[in-house]
Amino acid sequence: MENQDHVIVTIDGEEYLAAPDQNLLDLINTTGKFVPQICYNEALGPVQTCDTCMVEADGDIVRACGTTVKAGMHVQTDPVHVNEAQKEALDRILEKHELYCTVCDYNNGSCEIHNTVQEFGLEHQSRPFEPKPYEVDNSSPFYRYDPDQCILCGRCVEVCQDVQVNETLLIDWNREQPRVIWDNDVPIDESSCVSCGQCVTVCPCNALMETSMVGEAGYMTDHEPGLLRSMIAATKTVEPGYGPLFAVSDTEAAMREERIEKTKTVCTYCGVGCTFDVWTKDRKVLKVEPQQESPANGISTCVKGKFGWDYVNSGERLTKPLIRDGESFVEVEWDVALDYTAKRFQEIKEAKGADALGFIASSKATNEESYAMQKLARQAVGTNNVDNCSRYCQAPATKGLFRTVGHGGDSGSIDDIAKADMVITIGSNTAESHPVLASRIKRSQKLFGQKLYVFDLRKQEMGQRADRFFQPKSGTDLVWLSAVTKYIIDQGWEDSAFIDKWVNEFDAYKQSLEPFTLEYAEEMTGIAKEDLMEIAKQAASVDKLAICWAMGVTQHQLGSDTSTAISNLLLVTGNYMREGTGAYPLRGHNNVQGCSDFGSMPNFFPGYEGVASDDVRQRYEAAWGVDIPAVPGKDNHEMIGAIHEGDLTCLYVLGEDTGIVDANINYVTAAFEKLEFFVVQDLFLTETAKYADVILPAVPSLEKEGTFTNTERRIQRLYKALDPVGDARPDWQIIMDLAKRLGYEWNYKSPSDIMDEAASLAPLFAGVSYDRLTGYNSLQWPVAADGTDTPLLFTDGFPFADNKARFYPLSFELRYETDDEYDLHVNNGRVLEHFHEGNMTYKSAAITSKMPTVFIEISPELAKERGIHEGAEVKLVSRAGEVTGPVHVTDRVSGNELYLPLNDNGKTAINYLTDNSVDKDTDTPAYKEVAVKMEVIKKKGKSPLPPNNYRRGNPQPQISVRVEEKWERDDYIFPGSQVKQNG
Amino acid sequence: MAEKLSNVKRMEVPAETIRQRNLEEVATAVSENKEAILKGIDLLESLNQSETLDMLTALVKHREDALANVMREINKPEYAAPVENVTKLFQIAGKLDVEELQYFADRMNYAVKEAAASEASGKTSYMDLLKALKDPEINRSITMMLQFLRGMGKA
Structure with a gap:
């Protein structure tokens, strides 16, 4: 019998309760029965490329991972013809992947091909391994790709396209010998790859491997390529069936445990709090391996967390007082x-x-x-x-939240941001400052219809991806936020039931919004009246709204007030107390x-x-x-x-x-x-x-x-x-x-x-x-x-005496502007590759090779006006001091807006330009309010952004690995059908 | 008034102090593992006596060459068969039913003993063979061999 919450599925004669729409393989995996599976990974969902999880469902052989359970479904995992189909799929994989486990750096007990073949009990392969006509790609300083070992499971593509959402990797299914390619088939190092390393993390075998592991992990892997090749050949002669091969390689894997330590740690590069195991051999960091159970990040990392640990072993470390x-x-x-x-x-x-x-x-x-x-x-x-x-x-964000809701922290978890129907980010270069968190937003937007509205001076990645992107004038976010809130109230779109029950001071607050008319907001912020109305309509109409903000809000003279305005908007629309809603000041440093x-x-x-x-x-x-x-x-x-x-x-x-x-x-x-x-x-x-x-x-x-x-x-x-x-x-x-x-x-x-x-x-x-x-x-x-x-704050009310939140009235006065002499505004912030002043990340030769110096981003129109080109050298002079640095011309910035990453501790350090002005409520420096004049030192020169920087790549967006293209190939036969033909 | 400085004068630890510290560390380890160290010395001495130590030292120092040589040999076609045979022999050994074999082997041993003890000479004619079938001991052996051949044919 079927009830509302569950359906009954019979597997090998036993009845099981399944959630409606549960994935069949997922269900089978809860029963303790063994069905081979290589491409399936809980974090990625079904990829359907490896064909090994064949089962019989209601009389047909199907991929379990590609099947959704139905009430009364009959499933068999173990009849002879099903086993034959599974074996056929495994044989196809072993045609693509040479098993030389004992001399493989990936032989650490977690190779999913090794483990699956072993558990399936396959003793011999029916067809020999066939080398592919491609060289190993060793171009990246972080990881390498060996097409000869690649089984084309497509996990790496799935994670790059739909988890990290960098959209660099794909499989070209139309070649005679398909392979994974980067962008439009360029070497890894020249692609749009951000080196987050997630493809390496999810690779089930040694096809993608951290460079730091190669020749280091095994006892017998550190040899010249020729010798290693002959050892691989010898391994296969000496270990003819898989049984002996696994016996020897399992022993070797166990021996590795003796000298490789795996220690759980927490990343130090931003506030996302990624956790992972770090593998060390003596003082050498072999690799960083995030875990499915890592609470904030799952299998995700960014380039710094995955590869940026060289500073720990830097010769510049202080060793004595x-x-x-x-x-x-x-x-x-x-x-x-x-x-x-x-x-x-x-x-x-x-x-x-x-x-x-x-x-x-x-x-x-x-x-x-x-x-x-x-x-x-x-x-x-x-x-x-x-x-x-x-x-x-971050003190201003904390202040704004204390004023309104009483706790100075994110309302919920990163999961809540992913669940929201609409995400607004303000003054946050999320994809570079909080890359793993940004990926969750990018994924929800790409796959699940989440609306993303981005407010930033700079058209950075999130701005390019946004459903709507707005560039308010520097320091005026409070105005558009208040105008949008006022318009919502004027239209009667506020959540009055929520406000009546949970929020104090509504009338006083409503009164304080009087000056924030759409006309005034358009004049102050530069965002058109119609756009403000549309923003209000969208924000008021969605069920779950989450707002993320960062230094673009807080590092202003009105940083606390602007943070407060964000919280006011959330209160007016009833976006607290529930999953998928709330305020998310994105904390910058790990702690x-x-x-x-x-x-x-x-x-x-x-x-x-x-x-x-x-x-x-x-x-x-x-x-x-x-x-x-x-x-x-x-x-x-x-x-x-x-x-x-x-x-x-x-x-x-x-x-x-x-x-x-x-x-x-x-x-x-x-x-x-x-x-x-x-x-x-x-x-x-x-x-x-x-x-x-x-x-x-x-x-x-x-x-x-x-x-x-x-x-x-x-x-x-x-x-x-x-x-x-x-x-x-x-x-x-x-x-x-x-x-x-x-x-x-x-x-x-x-x-x-x-x-x-x-x-x-x-x-x-x-x-x-x-x-x-x-x-x-x-x-x-x-x-x-x-x-x-x-995990979710305020579910029982707000931490004030009467359990209610409060509206906090605000006013606005423009405190900063450029003028005729200091005519350019210098925005500043992070880049993906480096951290803070660079004391840690510049110790990594690999990261430094991707971004050797900071640079000053200048818009094409300003470059034209001043007659300068890529690689020019300029001096920026503010009332407090001056910096000199190389120019990068890019349309990420526009007009008289400049951008200077904060990662320099020499003559290009942004804080020679910043002054003593601070947020009026918390004394947080107004880092973002810097007016300068520019002197040209040299009109053009070598670009500060090297050719192998990801910003120069050509991403190839698509959804998933497009396995349908594999199925459409003339040489593809579904293993289930092949078994029928043969039988 | 503190000016910005970048020079660092490293502490010069005298070589003798470092030596002393290292010695102390080693001495502590030796003292804590006295028994293992003594056994180790005994093992080293035996290896040395037999000149195995010299050989091992040389081998470790030239391990890349040695490994390359071994691999070159193993990978030669003429060695493929023997190397594979060695592994296969192990596999055969694993498959044999030793208890059953024991039964055969006992009989075989007895037969060998009998044959050695026998002083019979001269030829055996067809008639002698047929006559021999009547001997219950010979008949039992022949029946068993026929069963063996049948079994082998089935496998």
Whole structure:
């Protein structure tokens, strides 16, 4: 009998319950029965290319993966003719793929051809392996393609077209010998490939392999090509049937476990929080392998996470503490450095008071290290002068959400963004800044009809893909957002049931919208009135709307207000509290969320509880046995100002190249020069460290334990994959050692103890513990004491006294414009290949070969007007400073709009141009408000963008691998039909 | 006033200190694994006595050459058959029903013993053969061989 939720399917005489429309192979895989399958992968869905999952369904032989269950379906997996069809399909695969497992670098227990043939029990192949007439493509520095080993399963194409949605790979089914091709059949290195590595991750065999694995993984694979070839031949002679071959190769695979470590870690390159296993052999990183169970990313990665780990083994790593001595830094032992630092802290505190010291934590370090840093400041020193680099990027988004909905984080998970009917992105170059998250949007838009509206100055990839793309004038997003919201209310399209039940202050807010007429918005933003009406109509009509935003919103003088306007719009349309809806400030660094969450903020203890609140403060005072000042401390920006004023004379900066990444760096570094005592803790001798009195060598994520919190508020553990280099130590240990010398014995045995203390004090993390975060397990805060976490916020209301959200009235005043003298606007931000000031990614020769330098993007019309060409050299002069750099002419920018990636720590560093203007509510520098004049130094030259950069490629969009073209070939016979013919 | 500096003076650790540290590390490892080390020394000594150690050292040092030579040989057509035979022999060995064979082998051994002990000489005529069939022991053997031949034909 059929009921509403399930249908009954009979498999090999036994009845099973299936979900309606369930994939048949998916169902069979839940029964424990074995049906061979090579191209099927849960993350990709049915690709239908390998033909091995033949079963009989209601009398016909079919591909199980291409069949949807029906009520009363009868399925047989094991009759002789079905087995023959399966064997025929496997034979065809082995004609294309040579099994020389023992000398194959992919023989690590996970080769799906090896495992399938073995489990099927195939002893001999009926037809010999046939080499194909193609060379191995070794052109990419990241991975290589061996057509001879490729079985044309098309997983790589599927993942490139429909998961990553970069649309580079396809199979040309029309050649005599089909193969995977890149773009219009060019070498990998010259294609539009962004080297995300996902094709390599999903390849079931050794056809696509990380270059770092080749000749490294096996005991017998590191030989000259000729010798390797003869070993392959010998392997096949010595191991004639598959049984012996597998016996030997399985043994060799087991032996590899002895020297290859696989350690779970969390990526450090953006706020998406990709997790994966990193494979290491001694200190060598062999590969990065994301897992199906990776909560934020599944099988996905980007080029930096998959291939950008060379910095860990860079010869430039600091290996000993350094102390300034005259004209140079001198290496010293830890005791010397720590004793000296503690002594100077004490002396300055005694002479000038605790508030003469400032502490800057790192959004790249762990939650536990953020907790330790603020505890050092508040307990061991006695000041609230502690902050972190979220001040440079995300504080305004947090502020906007606190004002309206009460939690400063993404409303839901990345899954919710993927589920939305409509996604709006504002000031976010998502495909380059949060590539894995962008892929989810790109996929939903390409395959599932999600509407994508992009608002950005620059027509970057998301803008090119968008259903509608708008270029509002810089800094005016608040205006169009408010105008659209007003129009929705004027038309009566607001969700009044939601507002009545869940939101306060509607009338006051409605009143405040009066000035935001469509005419005013058109004038201020440049977006036509009709477009604004269309945006409003679309936003009000969809059931589920999610808005993502980033630095293009926050790094303005009205960053907090604009973030608030986004939240107001979501409240008016009822887009909170449900799956697929909400506000998503896309966090930039791996732990920009967690660093603030765990208390490195001048006004908050961990969990965003105010230092000014007596109850909260007393809780910490009782736990730490000290008095803590009730007055909030100085933020980063105020600290730099206070140094110039002479009020702050000692600074301790952890994992932050402040002298490059803060705004107006001439002013910042001038402050460093005035410091009485300056401590920098980092991996490298950074530009900031060069001003320090003491430099303490820290370790990167792969050399320590801890947790990071991603943009989804998801807390994830990282495990230690490598031992520290030289005498370098994890940040938490260094901070603990300093606290001890200042008279406070913390006695943490591991970061787990720190997390336990934080969980016991901050209600937001009450149930967080390492036991609940083992392996790929994760928790999204708030976490109740019993361990219940919150993937979707606000399902029971908003965290205010009356459980209701609030509208927050806003006004607008244009605070920044170009003028006749400083006539060009410099937009700035990320590129896919590099991270932040480049201290990490430029250590990778492979990544650097793809993008060797930054450049200044100039529109074709401006280039023409100024008479300059690709490769020209220009000087940009702002009121704060100047930079020089090479020109890249591109229509991604238009008119008098320039773009300068932020990844340079030399003469092209953007922050020579930025000034001291800040968001009025959070002191976040208005990095995006830079007016310059341009001087031409050289009219043309060598393009700064090399010919092998993906931006020069020619993507070939299509849906899936187009297996129908394979089926239409004259030489293709369905294995099921062939068995019938033969029989 | 702190100026920007880029020079780093590396700490000169005296060679003797490094040597001392390494020695201490090794000494600790030796002390913790005393038994294994002593057995290892014994093994090395035996290898050395038999000159196997010299041979192994040479082989490891020239492993690429050695492997290339071996592979060249193995891949020669004339070796294909023997190499394959060796593996196949193993497979045959795996397929034989040893218990049944035991039965045959016992009888075979007994027969060999009898034959060796026999002093019979001269020729056997057809008539002698027919007569011999009446001997129950010979008849049992002949019947068994006929069954064997039938079985082989069926396989």
